[in-house]
Amino acid sequence: MPGLLYHTFKGHNDQYDAIVIGSGIGGLSVASLLSRQGKKVLMLERHYEIGGYTHAFKRKGYQWDVGLHYVGQVHIEGSTLNKVFRYISDEKLKWAPLDNAYDRAVFGDKRFDFVTGKENLRAELKKNFPDAKDHASIDAYFKLLEEVENVGIGYFVEKALPPFLARIFGPMLRLKLLKYSDQITLDVLKTITDNEKLIGVLTAQYGDFGLLPAESSFYMHALVANHYMEGGAYPVGGAANIANTVIPVIEKAGGSVLFYADVKQVIVEGNKAIGVEMADGKKIYAKYIISDAGVANTFGRLLPQAVRERHQLDEKLKQLEPSAAHMGLYIGIKDSPKNLKLPACNYWVFPDEYNHERGRANYKTFTDTIPVAYISFPSAKDPEWEVKHPGISAVEIIILLPFDWFAKWEDTAWKKRGEEYEKMKKDVADQLFEILYRVEPQLKGKVDYYEISTPLSTKKFTNHPHGEIYGVSHTPKRFRQEFLKPYTPVKNLFMTGQDVMVASIAGGLMGGVLCASAILKKDVLSTIKRVIT
Ligand SMILES: Cc1cc2nc3c(=O)[nH]c(=O)nc-3n(C[C@H](O)[C@H](O)[C@H](O)COP(=O)(O)OP(=O)(O)OC[C@H]3O[C@@H](n4cnc5c(N)ncnc54)[C@H](O)[C@@H]3O)c2cc1C
CATH class of the missing domain: 3.90.660 (Polyamine Oxidase; Chain A, domain 2)
Known part of the structure; x- marks a missing residue:
């Protein structure tokens, strides 16, 4: 098992630049990115396995993943996700493409294949829905997906901007995405077709973010549909190989990764996070404290009551629903x-x-x-x-x-x-x-x-309070919550993972990229793209 048992840890209090609470993909990615920039990182995971939803478990010789079955784009050489995974794992993590029909939707005894490649999928859908009217709807659907493809860039860049810049540029940067995220998936699809079967098939992957088309933000639907357009891939060696390949990068830079390490609270002095108190009472200090535990835990459980009241964090949490x-x-x-x-x-x-x-x-x-x-x-x-x-x-x-x-x-x-x-x-x-x-x-x-x-x-x-699998629910309202970002109202306390970006392995990973960019005050993605050619 990679990492160290918390109780055997002999580290010093002043040894680390950053503490990461939680070892999901959001924690692993930010820890690796900071490590590769020369920071010493201490990762604390309360479970006995490292990896959050990317960990695997074994019984009687069998092994299963808990929260990764496929990821889009990672297997496409030169794609952003491919480069980020190569960077955080120091080129060790490899991906294997799934079958050409990576998703198969079965309704009764009728099967609809989601095949790899936009034009292939378009043709497959048209084969299954042969009416000319449906063909026009399918073309309109793909046009819509193309329209939405890049509208998120400004929205996500804004999240990594220092708060004063975000206040100035935020409204403009968010504008493009909000046009689509404010709309309900089913409402949008009803503007292009009244064929209930076609809508059912187009939204068959709604479980990828766990929200019905009548409730979900159309932006999330389109993001997932575009994410898998070139097929899906699976980590060679299983999902646990993400942690297996990232942990050595953290340790090589002088960092440590501990399991059975339950953080009770973030220690805040004035309005500055300075360390963490563990469940056994031990205190560990570092310049930056980063939470991958999700916003419900970070704002609702890990901060002292007085801090929560000062920043009205409970009010903020009331704006969110669990997935x-x-x-x-x-x-x-x-x-x-x-x-x-x-x-x-x-x-x-x-x-x-x-x-x-x-x-x-x-x-x-x-x-x-x-x-x-x-x-x-x-x-x-x-x-x-x-x-x-x-x-x-x-x-x-x-x-x-x-x-x-x-x-x-x-x-x-x-x-x-x-x-x-x-x-x-x-x-x-x-x-x-x-x-x-x-x-x-x-x-x-x-x-x-x-x-x-x-x-x-x-x-x-x-530790997710409602056993939620995708963090905050992906309703239109979620995309309006400006506090879902790496910066928190507490100085030197940052958030990473799916709640600062969106649910998914890719979302959690990019949450780490945003978080590292906010901490290092530089565009980490550009660094990655320069190094990984
Ligand atoms: C069943 C299932 C299937 C999925 N399938 C896919 C898929 O096929 N493709 C895909 O892209 N996405 C999939 N997802 C979604 C994806 O797994 C998540 O969006 C992503 O892994 C979330 O990563 P994260 O780092 O934000 O959080 P998490 O992985 O939840 O990590 C948070 C970590 O913080 C730790 N923690 C919490 N509190 C404390 C504390 N006080 N002290 C110390 N540690 C703490 C937790 O133990 C946990 O390890 C799936 C999820 C599930 C559950």
Whole structure:
């Protein structure tokens, strides 16, 4: 396991330039970027695994990822994301492209493939929707996506500007993006088509940010659609290889990465962050304190009450809603991905219901028809899988559901939540296996091991207060919250990760780029692009 156990740590208080709270992709990226600029960084992670939602877990020889199944653009040589990952991992992290049809949306018994490349996808959609009227709508849709492609640049640059400059230039820089982020996805799509099936297919990836088309910001929809336009890729060696390749960069610069290191509070003197107090009472000091724990934790839990009141942080948090929670079914099969003919893709499996809002509205209890299940085959995506895990395969299934369905078990202990809870998990698992066999029937009767997680497990392991998987929900309102940026009202306290940018591995990564730019007061992206050719 990479990193050091907190209790064995013998570091000195004045040894580090920066402390990073949390080791998700947002924490790893900012820590690496600062390290590569000569800063000594101490990363503190409360979980026993480094990586946040990029960590992997193992049971009985099997291994599953918790929050990375595919990333767009990273496999395109010369793309910004490709360069940033190469830089933060010192060229060690590699990516393997998924199948040409990287996402497969299944409605009832009809399959729609999201194929790699804009023109290929356009042609595939037109093949599935042969009416001339639908063809015109599909063309209008792609035109819209192109229109939105670069509108975020000013908006995100503004986040890294010092506050006084942001006050002057912010309104102008945000303008282009807000035109699209203020609109609801479904409303926009209804202006180009009244075909409910087409809308259902175009929004089949809504689970990538966990919000229904009738609620989500159109900017987020378009961002995700554009992100995967050239296909998806998976980290060679699995998602945990992100941390495995970044940690040496931090350590090489004199930094340390600690697990089982639970930060209780940020120490603030005057209005300046000067260190952190750990759960065991130990205090560690550094010039910069960076939080990857998400805005709900940073503003709501990690700052002293007086500081929260001074800056009305609770009022700010009231403007935000948590994103969806999830259940995950982790399956182990005693046969190789090759023998099982597992695809290197994801499925989005829906009932025969193209209206996602209706599908969701009909889902009122754990035993109702699941509106969408996401299936991923990490063992087929990773070219190194068969070397490390010969003769076995891993499958993951994810569903979205509200955290409050689990409220009655909140005060029970992990693995001791009672019979009703276990029954509920079994009911959900049974339904998910049926869904899996609908799309990959050869797996029936082959399952060797399975385990199912709930949002209570997510909360326990990630600290996100509502077990949310994508941080702050991507409604139009989210994009209006100017405080979702690296700078906080407390001097020398910065935020990184998905809440300062948007949800996703790419979003968390670029949150780190923005945060490093704010701290170093320079355009870190330009440095990366100069170094990585
Ligand atoms: C099931 C699932 C599937 C997903 N699939 C994909 C996908 O295929 N592609 C994609 O691009 N994105 C995907 N995502 C989204 C993506 O994983 C996240 O957007 C991203 O990883 C968030 O990174 P982060 O660094 O902002 O936060 P996190 O990864 O949540 O990291 C925050 C870290 O802070 C730590 N922490 C919190 N409080 C403290 C404290 N007090 N002291 C110390 N440490 C603390 C937590 O333990 C955690 O490790 C998925 C997410 C989930 C959950």
